[in-house]
Amino acid sequence: MAAANGGEPTIDALGQFKLYSLAGPLDFTQSNLMMVVGAALTLALLYFGMRPRAIVPGRLQAAAELAYKFIYDMCIDQVGPEGRKFFPFVFTLFFFVLMGNLLGIIPYSFTYTSHIAVTGALALMVVVLVTIVAIRENGARFFTEYFFPKGAPVALAPLIIPIEVISYLSRIVSLSVRLFANMVAGHVMFAVFATFTILLANSGMLGHVVGPAVGLLPIAVNIALVGFELLVACLQAYVFAILTCIYLHDAVHLH
Amino acid sequence: MSEQPDRGFEDRLRTAEHRQKPPAPTGSAGNTTGSALGIGLRVGIELVSALAAAVGIGWLLDRWLHTTPVFIGVFVLLGGAAGVMNVYRVMGPRK
Numbered sequence A: 001m002a003a004a005n006g007g008e009p010t011i012d013a014l015g016q017f018k019l020y021s022l023a024g025p026l027d028f029t030q031s032n033l034m035m036v037v038g039a040a041l042t043l044a045l046l047y048f049g050m051r052p053r054a055i056v057p058g059r060l061q062a063a064a065e066l067a068y069k070f071i072y073d074m075c076i077d078q079v080g081p082e083g084r085k086f087f088p089f090v091f092t093l094f095f096f097v098l099m100g101n102l103l104g105i106i107p108y109s110f111t112y113t114s115h116i117a118v119t120g121a122l123a124l125m126v127v128v129l130v131t132i133v134a135i136r137e138n139g140a141r142f143f144t145e146y147f148f149p150k151g152a153p154v155a156l157a158p159l160i161i162p163i164e165v166i167s168y169l170s171r172i173v174s175l176s177v178r179l180f181a182n183m184v185a186g187h188v189m190f191a192v193f194a195t196f197t198i199l200l201a202n203s204g205m206l207g208h209v210v211g212p213a214v215g216l217l218p219i220a221v222n223i224a225l226v227g228f229e230l231l232v233a234c235l236q237a238y239v240f241a242i243l244t245c246i247y248l249h250d251a252v253h254l255h
Numbered sequence B: 001m002s003e004q005p006d007r008g009f010e011d012r013l014r015t016a017e018h019r020q021k022p023p024a025p026t027g028s029a030g031n032t033t034g035s036a037l038g039i040g041l042r043v044g045i046e047l048v049s050a051l052a053a054a055v056g057i058g059w060l061l062d063r064w065l066h067t068t069p070v071f072i073g074v075f076v077l078l079g080g081a082a083g084v085m086n087v088y089r090v091m092g093p094r095k
Helices: A030-050 A059-079 A081-105 A116-138 A141-146 A154-203 A207-253 B003-020 B036-065 B068-091
Strands: A021-023 A026-029
Touching: A021 A030, A026 A030, A030 A059, A030 A081, A059 A081, A059 A207, A081 A116, A081 A154, A081 A207, A116 A141, A116 A154, A116 A207, A154 A207, A154 B036, A154 B068, B036 B068
Parallel strands: none
Antiparallel strands: A021 A026
């Protein structure tokens, strides 16, 4: 983080997001590794959690059941009775994002949701799926009714249709930027405060006791930030999932 | 006389429902009724993302049709309108 070797130590907050290949010429980066780990952890939670099949669930089974029920209810509440069909998709999406956010908090790991390439791909997938669902459920009515609501004056069509199309396409941007920006901001703050500690300890300010002592303050801030990041990690995964549900609702019911 | 057991049941039902609720971090905020900061961030992202999408479309149209300042200018305005539309969808009354 801080390059303290000889020259001027600097704050390098963005270096942590650099990708490097773990398998030489195979482009398997640490980001991909964390994706595999996240997927494996999700499967492990469901498999080992549901293994006992107890009527009164243990802790792991309760966690698995709560997660299932939580997403299931979200689908039904937001999309309506048709939401059942989209449950597997939303569940997978929620856990992929949640695992990315949560695993990233562990020191020396990597937050794959901190790359806009990843969140952008996820958002693009959601919007493309929503469009396919809308066309399948409503056929050509999707194009006529979704982008031009019934009852609007025809004279306003040249204004309303572009605005609706932009509004529709902006979902890709807002969905991806929201997740990506939250994750990057959190991890940049970690890096900045951690670097403060190193800088203060190295500064030799007022002898070699006061500097390190003051350096404990940023560590305290970082501890609080870890708690805050835990909240943000869960919240952003939740927001991603619920927005997907809301978009699916719009696709099925046309607003 | 019939008040007492009724209220007891209602209370027990409420606590039972409360116990059934999912854990706090996933269910508490993030919806349209969040903290002021959350609402502000959401509105900001909706506004900016609509503008970004519009500018992207305008820029691509201009590059394609070689009409450089025309479409990007039009789409900046449309993007602003779409942003306000997005914010209205987020904050406005639920249908």
